[in-house]
Amino acid sequence: MTPMYRTRLLACVTLLPLLAACGPDNPLKVNLRGVQITVPRQLPPAVIAVVPPPVAPVPAPVVLPPLPELPPLAPAPLASPPTAPPPPACPTADQLAVPAQQATVLVKSRPGDAAYNLKQGGKYTVTSAAETTQSVLPTSTSRTVKALTPPTSTVGQRVDAWSVTETDGKSASVATFVLFQPSSSPQATPAGIYLSGLRWDDDVRGDLTFQPLGGGLLIFPLPAQQTTTPFAASQTDPASQTVVTLTGQVPGKKRVDLCGAVVDSFSLALTGTITTPTQQLTVTWNQQIATQFGGLSVEDSLTLSGSNSASSVGARLDWQQTTRYTRVPDDPASTP
16 A cells, blocks of 8 residues: 555544534424325225136047948059050051062062961852841951962973962862963963962852863963953863853052052952852952062952852852952062
């Protein structure tokens, strides 16, 4: 502590008794006047007892009956990824599609042995004295092509032969053909495709057998070319007394759509008659001859109409049939 601070503190302590003794030496008198005042009495507000409404008793929770047992769930099918729709059974060829091979003016060789499925359409009407029966043909048929032993040429002309058997489950037929190649011999048979045999046997068309003597009935002359002058041919089967007479013409060429593949062909139009002891039928037979595939007809249209007492179900027949291959034919047989 500094000397100055100590001096000041000592002075303050000395002055404290002196300051307490200072003041007036006489008693102080104060005169007060009395005043009357009225103080309003404030009563406490009356308290109104509010009785709360009676509280309704809380109902006990309703006990729900047990749920009935659910039947077991059937197993859910497995989800399969979406798949593209299947292609059509017989797609249509593009409008700009072109044949892989052009139809040739000559037929190189007979068609190769093979089996084919064909689309089929058509209907028939059979009229008898008692009733008229109508029905449609099955929508598909099958053909089997098979080589046959050809007839022997005495002048060295090359000859091929084959059969075409067709069945649709309700009717069956077989046709045989002979192919005579061009020859320089004056005694040679004119070049072309010949119908050497025809047979069918069913309840609608009856029983027909046609197998003429010799080479057969010319139905497609070679070399193939468009013609305006028709050709005619007639042959008789002496055993069955069946006569087939046909007039033919090749009006041009046509591209046939075989379920997406286009095949070039020559159009063949045949009209004529089939006469047997029990039948007199008018024939219209249109074919599309694919010469590059051994002379097969890849599309046919056959109409038969006339009296048909050989049928077991009627005396008059009206038959319409169309067929078309569903694929390109196999290559022709190898040339010997």
